[in-house]
Amino acid sequence: MIQLENVTFKYEGMATAALKNVNLTIQDGEMIAIVGHNGSGKSTLSKHLNALLLPSEGTVTVNGMDVKDERNTLAIRQHVGMVFQNPDNQLVTSVVEEDVAFGPENLGVPPDEIRRRVDKALEKVNMTAYAKYAAHHLSGGQKQRIAIAGMLAMQPQVLVLDEATAMLDPQGRMELLGTVKRLNEQSGITVVMITQYMEEATLCDRVVVMHDGSIALEGTPEEIFHDVDKLHQLGLDAPEAVNMRQALKKLGVELDDGIMTTDSLAEALCPLL
Numbered sequence: 001m002i003q004l005e006n007v008t009f010k011y012e013g014m015a016t017a018a019l020k021n022v023n024l025t026i027q028d029g030e031m032i033a034i035v036g037h038n039g040s041g042k043s044t045l046s047k048h049l050n051a052l053l054l055p056s057e058g059t060v061t062v063n064g065m066d067v068k069d070e071r072n073t074l075a076i077r078q079h080v081g082m083v084f085q086n087p088d089n090q091l092v093t094s095v096v097e098e099d100v101a102f103g104p105e106n107l108g109v110p111p112d113e114i115r116r117r118v119d120k121a122l123e124k125v126n127m128t129a130y131a132k133y134a135a136h137h138l139s140g141g142q143k144q145r146i147a148i149a150g151m152l153a154m155q156p157q158v159l160v161l162d163e164a165t166a167m168l169d170p171q172g173r174m175e176l177l178g179t180v181k182r183l184n185e186q187s188g189i190t191v192v193m194i195t196q197y198m199e200e201a202t203l204c205d206r207v208v209v210m211h212d213g214s215i216a217l218e219g220t221p222e223e224i225f226h227d228v229d230k231l232h233q234l235g236l237d238a239p240e241a242v243n244m245r246q247a248l249k250k251l252g253v254e255l256d257d258g259i260m261t262t263d264s265l266a267e268a269l270c271p272l273l
């Protein structure tokens, strides 16, 4: 469990705080989306989850460990793995399996245990066949999956993805999302997904909407994507299927408010045709 209590953060030399009095609890096993307009504080928040940034005021604890206590930093970084936006900046060596081994090597894990972890991590992201590949030959989506495998090899409990799908094509995004969803559901890994894509947020258990450094809304995808006007006020769009659902409802088509994805909209519309 990760707990943020009254967290305020100010970058040095900046007049206003990038995070203002943020309270948030992330439960073990949860898949949570963080959305919000550009500059709303999503990345700043995510960097507080593994002690890359320390709160100016307030407290962050990861599994009960205070991020401000330097003795906890290593354990916290091991517990919470981060994947960032640019697939080309994530990989550190040229061969896929060496890249995945890099983290555990630095942790001093014994070689046979590293071998086991690397094989397992590659399997979990469906990249076993690419173990000996040159990393720079991979697609963006494959690189991101290798970046995730590199994290998995350190056996984290939490994965934080800061717009990790942003630079991928639709196919790469789908594959990465599938991988992350599977890790959450089958391996029980807690996932914090920062995204610009509202469709991705609909796949999560809970959605947090950031606005100007504060949490503006928090709830299930159904709750958050119900009020389209409110989202617009916060500088966000609703998922395409929700916009379509609202437009059709205005035309008198009866549709369930739980519809948020293209698939579920199609399912509801087909019988009406």
Ligand SMILES: Nc1ncnc2c1ncn2[C@@H]1O[C@H](COP(=O)(O)OP(=O)(O)OP(=O)(O)O)[C@@H](O)[C@H]1O
Residues within 6 Å of the ligand: 011, 012, 014, 018, 036, 037, 038, 039, 040, 041, 042, 043, 044, 045
């Ligand atoms: N290194 C930095 N130094 C000073 N100010 C920063 C720094 N990084 C971010 N900021 C400021 O902090 C605020 C929050 O930025 P942050 O990157 O957390 O937002 P974000 O929601 O991740 O935005 P985006 O959607 O563009 O990724 C912004 O006003 C930004 O300009």
Ligand SMILES: [Mg+2]
Residues within 6 Å of the ligand: 042, 043, 044, 162
């Ligand atoms: Mg950001």
